[in-house]
Amino acid sequence: MSNFLDIRREDAVAVVTMNRPQTRNALSDADAVEALVDMCETFNRDHTVRAVVLTGAGPAFSSGGNLKNLRKQFGSASGEPVMSRYAYRDGIQRLPLALCNLEVPVIAAVNGPALGAGNDLVCMCDIRIASEAAVFAATFVKLGLIPGDGGAWLLPRAVGMSRAAELCFTGDTIDAAQALEWGLVSRMVPPEALMPTALELAHRIASNPGHALRMSKRLLKEGQHARLDTILEMSAGLQALAHHTAEHEAALDGFLARLKG
Numbered sequence: 001m002s003n004f005l006d007i008r009r010e011d012a013v014a015v016v017t018m019n020r021p022q023t024r025n026a027l028s029d030a031d032a033v034e035a036l037v038d039m040c041e042t043f044n045r046d047h048t049v050r051a052v053v054l055t056g057a058g059p060a061f062s063s064g065g066n067l068k069n070l071r072k073q074f075g076s077a078s079g080e081p082v083m084s085r086y087a088y089r090d091g092i093q094r095l096p097l098a099l100c101n102l103e104v105p106v107i108a109a110v111n112g113p114a115l116g117a118g119n120d121l122v123c124m125c126d127i128r129i130a131s132e133a134a135v136f137a138a139t140f141v142k143l144g145l146i147p148g149d150g151g152a153w154l155l156p157r158a159v160g161m162s163r164a165a166e167l168c169f170t171g172d173t174i175d176a177a178q179a180l181e182w183g184l185v186s187r188m189v190p191p192e193a194l195m196p197t198a199l200e201l202a203h204r205i206a207s208n209p210g211h212a213l214r215m216s217k218r219l220l221k222e223g224q225h226a227r228l229d230t231i232l233e234m235s236a237g238l239q240a241l242a243h244h245t246a247e248h249e250a251a252l253d254g255f256l257a258r259l260k261g
Contacts, residue, residue, distance in 0.1 A: 002031035005039060005058070012050040012206035013081025013199065015119060026066035027117045027149075028074075033091050040098040050206035050213055052102070053198045054125060055109040061134065064116025065092075067143075075235050076149075088148050092117060096150040099124040099219060103214040105205050109198035110176075110185065112132040120147060122184070125152035126217065127201070128178040130185040131194040138164075142171040157224060226254035 006017040016039060018025035018032075026032065043049045056062055074084045099106065099121075108125035116139045122128055130136075138155060140147050147155070147168065156164040161183045167174070180188045189197050205213065215238040223231050242248055 002035040004029075004032040004035040008116065010203070012048060012210070013202045014049050015199070016052055016054045017057050017259075018055070018062060019057045021056075021060070021069045023066055024058065024060035024063035024113070025056040025118070026063050027095065027121060028065040028092050030071065030091060033094055037094050037098040040102040044101070044103050044151050047210055049104055050208070050210045051202040052104055052106045053109055053202050054106055055111050055195065055197075055198070058112075059133075060112040060118075061108075061114040062121055063113065063120030064120075064139065092149045096119065096154065103217060104210075105202075105213060105217055107198050107202055107205075109190070109194050110136075111194055113137075115139050115173075116147075117149045117151070120149050120151040120154050123151070123158045126220075127190065128158075128185040129187045129194065129198050129201070130179055131189060131191045132176050133191050134174075134176045134179070134182060134185075134188075135173050136167075136179050137171060137173040137231040138167045139171050139173075141169060141228075202203065207250065209245065211245050211247060212242055215242060235243045 004018060004020055005020040008015050020026065020032070023029070027036075043052065072088050086129055095117075105127065106125045107127045107129060110120045110122055110128060110130045112131065112133055113135050114122045115135075115137050119136050122136065138147060138151060140151070145150070152168070155167065158164070159167070163182050166172070174182070174184075176185065176188045179185045187197065219231065219235060219238065222234060226234070
C-alpha cells in the first residue's frame with residue numbers, strides 16, 4: 001500500500017497531498033505513479049467528488065524524478081534500452097493520461113519548488129495557484145535529458161511555444177511572479193493564503209452541478225486538439241444530456257422562481 005498520497009474530503013472537494021517530503025514528493029517511483037493513477041480512477045467513479053485540490057507536503061510541491069533511482073529505473077542499470085521505453089510508458093507517462101482523463105476540475109496549489117516532472121504535473125492541472133515561495137523549472141536538459149513525461153506537449157499549452165522553448169532549452173528556474181506573468185499560474189498568493197485560496201475556489205466550483213462540471217472539462221480538453229466542427233457536434237451531444245439531468249431542472253426552476261419573485 002502506497003503512502004504517497006494523503007486524501008481527505010471537504011464535502012464535494014477532495015484535498016490531495018503528495019506526502020513524501022523526504023524525496024521532495026518525487027513522482028517517478030512506481031508507487032507514486034500508481035497512487036496518482038488510482039486516485040484519478042477513483043474520483044472518476046465517485047460522482048460525489050466535484051473538485052480536487054492537489055498540493056505537496058513539506059517545502060516542495062514536487063521535485064519530479066527521484067534522482068537516486070534514476071539509473072536503476074530508466075538508465076544504464078535498467079538493462080537494454082528498450083526496457084527504458086517500457087519503464088516510461090508503463091510508469092510516469094501514465095500520469096498525464098490519467099490526469100487528462102480525470103473528469104473533475106483539478107487545482108494545483110503549488111506550495112514550493114515544482115521541478116522537472118513536478119513542473120509538468122502543474123501543467124497537467126486545470127487551474128494553477130502559486131505560493132510566493134514556489135519556483136518552477138523544466139530541469140531535464142540540465143541532466144542531459146528531455147521531458148520524458150509529456151512536458152513537450154504540456155508546457156507550450158500553458159505558456160506558449162517561445163516561453164516553453166526558453167524554459168526547456170535553458171533549464172532555468174523562474175519564480176512565482178514570473179510564472180504569473182507568463183500564464184503558468186493564474187494567481188500568486190502569500191504562503192499562508194495558498195490553501196485557503198485554493199479551497200475557496202474549489203468549493204465555489206463544487207457548488208455547481210457535477211455532471212455539467214465533468215462535461216465542461218471534457219469539452220475544454222478536447223478543444224485543445226479537435227476541430228471546431230468536432231467540438232460543436234460533441235457540445236450538442238453533451239448539452240442534450242445536460243438538458244435532461246435533475247440538476248439542470250432544479251437550477252432552471254430556481255432561476256425562474258427568482259424571476260417571478
